[in-house]
Amino acid sequence: MHDNDGENHDVIMRDITEERCRQHPTERAIFLCKSHDSMICGRCLHSKHLPCGQEVVDLLHERVTIDFEKVSTMKSVLTEVRNEILTLKDEAENSKENYKKNADKCMQECMELGTKIKQRVDELTSFISDKITKKQDENQSTYSRITKTCNENLTWCVNEERKIEDFVDKNFARYLFLMSRRFENVISEVRSCIRETKHKNTFKWSSFKENKVILKCMFEDFEEVCEHQEEVTGSDDGNDYDFVASTNKINKTRLELTALLNQVKQDLDRSEKARKWLYGEHKRMKEDLDDSEKARKRLHGELERMETDLEDSENEQAIGQARFSHFKEYLYKWTQPTGTVHVWRGKDTGFLSNTYIFNISFTFTDGIQRRQHPFPGKPYKGGTFFGNLSCGAKGQLLCKMLKLAFRRGVMFILGEEGKVELNSVSLYQGPVYDYLWRNISADYVRYEQTLKVELAAKGITETSIDQTGDLSETFAVDGLSFLEDALSSEI
Structure with missing residues (x-):
C-alpha cells in the first residue's frame, strides 16, 4: 500500500489461499497439488491436475492449524544451526590470528638463518619465505570462504526465523504448513554446507626446523640445510586440532x-x-551404507502405502457405517413375530363371479417371545390373516406395498394378551366387485384409500417398492432375515 506521496510503504501479508494463481490471475490459488508441489486454482485443477486425484488438497476445507510444537522444533533447529555457524566462525577467527603469529615467527626464524649463512642462504630463505607466504595467503582465503559461508547461512537462519514468527503472529497456518514440508530438507542442506565448508577449508600450519648436521654440508647440498614443514588443522574426521607431529632435532x-x-x-x-x-x-x-539406504527407502515406501491403505479402509468403514445405520433402526424397533406370507391368484367371492383377484394370507405359528417383544421368554399364540385385492394396477401396487410392510416388520405386533394382531394396518375380506352394477365395490374403493394412508404412516409409499417384483410368491420374514436381505442388497 502507498501513501499519496509514494514514499511510505505498508506491506499487507495474506495467507496462501488469498494469493492469485500464476496461470490464471483472476482466480485464487486454493488447492495444493502434492504430486507437483505447487499451488493451483480451480481452473488448473480441471485442466491439468485431474489425474493427480487424492494428491490435490483443498486448503479452504482442509483443517490446517498452527502446529506450535512443530514451530518450536523448527525454531530450535534454527538456533542449533546458528550456534554451529557462530562456533565455526569463532574458531576460524582464532585460527587466523594464531596462524598469522605462527607465520610471523617462522618468517623471523628464516630471516635469522639467512643472516647466519649470508648470501648462499638467500635463495633458500626466499624460496621458503614464498612458500610460507603462499600458505598464509591460502589460510587467508580459507578464512574468507568460511566467513562468507557463515554470514550467508546466518542471514538465512535469521530470515527463516523472522518468517516463522511473522506467520505465527498473523496466523498464516497454510504458509507454515507449506514451509514445514520443505524445512527438514533445507536444514539438511545447510548443515551439509557447514560440514563441507569445515572439512574442505583447512588451515595450514607452518613450521621452520634447523638441521645442524646438514648445515655442515651446506656447500655440498645447500637445499638440505633447512626445510619447510606444514601442520594442518581441521581433518576429515571433524577434529579441529589435528596437528602433524614435528620431528625431533636430528x-x-x-x-x-x-x-x-x-x-x-x-x-x-x-x-x-x-x-x-x-x-x-x-x-x-x-556400498553397505548405500544398500541400507535403498532398503530404508523401500521400507519407507511400503510404510506410506500401508498408511494409504489404512486410511482408505477407515474411509470405507465410515461409509459403510453411514450406509447401514438406517437398518439398525428397523432392527431395534422390530416387534413382529416370525411369519410367512402367501400370495395367489383366485376368483372373487361375489355371487356368480368369474372375475379373478389376488388373495394374500399372513400365517404365524405359536412361539416364544423374543427380547424385542412385550414379555420376552413367554409363549405367544399365532394365527392366520386373510385379505383380498383387485387384479388391476392399483391392486398389484397395494399387494407389493403390503408385502414390503410385512418384510420391514411394521404390519403385525404381539398384543397384551400374547396374540398376534394387526398393527394399524387393515385387510379387506369382502367381495372386490359389485356384480349387480358390474363395477368395483364401493367398500373396496374406500379400503384402498384407507390402506394407502395406513401404509404411508409407516413409511411405505409407491416410491418405496420394487416395481419388478413377483406378485405370486411365498416367503417368511423375521428380524434377522430382514437385516441379512437388506445388507446383501446394499452390497
Missing part, C-alpha cells in the same frame, strides 16, 4: 640419515598397503 651423519631414510621408505610402503586396505574397507562400508 644430529646424524649422512650414512645414518640414509639408513633412516631407507627405514622410512619401508615404513611408508607398509603404510601404503595399510592405506589401500583401509580404502577397500571404506569402499565396502560405503
Whole structure:
C-alpha cells in the first residue's frame, strides 16, 4: 500500500489461499497439488491436475492449524544451526590470528638463518619465505570462504526465523504448513554446507626446523640445510586440532640419515598397503551404507502405502457405517413375530363371479417371545390373516406395498394378551366387485384409500417398492432375515 506521496510503504501479508494463481490471475490459488508441489486454482485443477486425484488438497476445507510444537522444533533447529555457524566462525577467527603469529615467527626464524649463512642462504630463505607466504595467503582465503559461508547461512537462519514468527503472529497456518514440508530438507542442506565448508577449508600450519648436521654440508647440498614443514588443522574426521607431529632435532651423519631414510621408505610402503586396505574397507562400508539406504527407502515406501491403505479402509468403514445405520433402526424397533406370507391368484367371492383377484394370507405359528417383544421368554399364540385385492394396477401396487410392510416388520405386533394382531394396518375380506352394477365395490374403493394412508404412516409409499417384483410368491420374514436381505442388497 502507498501513501499519496509514494514514499511510505505498508506491506499487507495474506495467507496462501488469498494469493492469485500464476496461470490464471483472476482466480485464487486454493488447492495444493502434492504430486507437483505447487499451488493451483480451480481452473488448473480441471485442466491439468485431474489425474493427480487424492494428491490435490483443498486448503479452504482442509483443517490446517498452527502446529506450535512443530514451530518450536523448527525454531530450535534454527538456533542449533546458528550456534554451529557462530562456533565455526569463532574458531576460524582464532585460527587466523594464531596462524598469522605462527607465520610471523617462522618468517623471523628464516630471516635469522639467512643472516647466519649470508648470501648462499638467500635463495633458500626466499624460496621458503614464498612458500610460507603462499600458505598464509591460502589460510587467508580459507578464512574468507568460511566467513562468507557463515554470514550467508546466518542471514538465512535469521530470515527463516523472522518468517516463522511473522506467520505465527498473523496466523498464516497454510504458509507454515507449506514451509514445514520443505524445512527438514533445507536444514539438511545447510548443515551439509557447514560440514563441507569445515572439512574442505583447512588451515595450514607452518613450521621452520634447523638441521645442524646438514648445515655442515651446506656447500655440498645447500637445499638440505633447512626445510619447510606444514601442520594442518581441521581433518576429515571433524577434529579441529589435528596437528602433524614435528620431528625431533636430528644430529646424524649422512650414512645414518640414509639408513633412516631407507627405514622410512619401508615404513611408508607398509603404510601404503595399510592405506589401500583401509580404502577397500571404506569402499565396502560405503556400498553397505548405500544398500541400507535403498532398503530404508523401500521400507519407507511400503510404510506410506500401508498408511494409504489404512486410511482408505477407515474411509470405507465410515461409509459403510453411514450406509447401514438406517437398518439398525428397523432392527431395534422390530416387534413382529416370525411369519410367512402367501400370495395367489383366485376368483372373487361375489355371487356368480368369474372375475379373478389376488388373495394374500399372513400365517404365524405359536412361539416364544423374543427380547424385542412385550414379555420376552413367554409363549405367544399365532394365527392366520386373510385379505383380498383387485387384479388391476392399483391392486398389484397395494399387494407389493403390503408385502414390503410385512418384510420391514411394521404390519403385525404381539398384543397384551400374547396374540398376534394387526398393527394399524387393515385387510379387506369382502367381495372386490359389485356384480349387480358390474363395477368395483364401493367398500373396496374406500379400503384402498384407507390402506394407502395406513401404509404411508409407516413409511411405505409407491416410491418405496420394487416395481419388478413377483406378485405370486411365498416367503417368511423375521428380524434377522430382514437385516441379512437388506445388507446383501446394499452390497
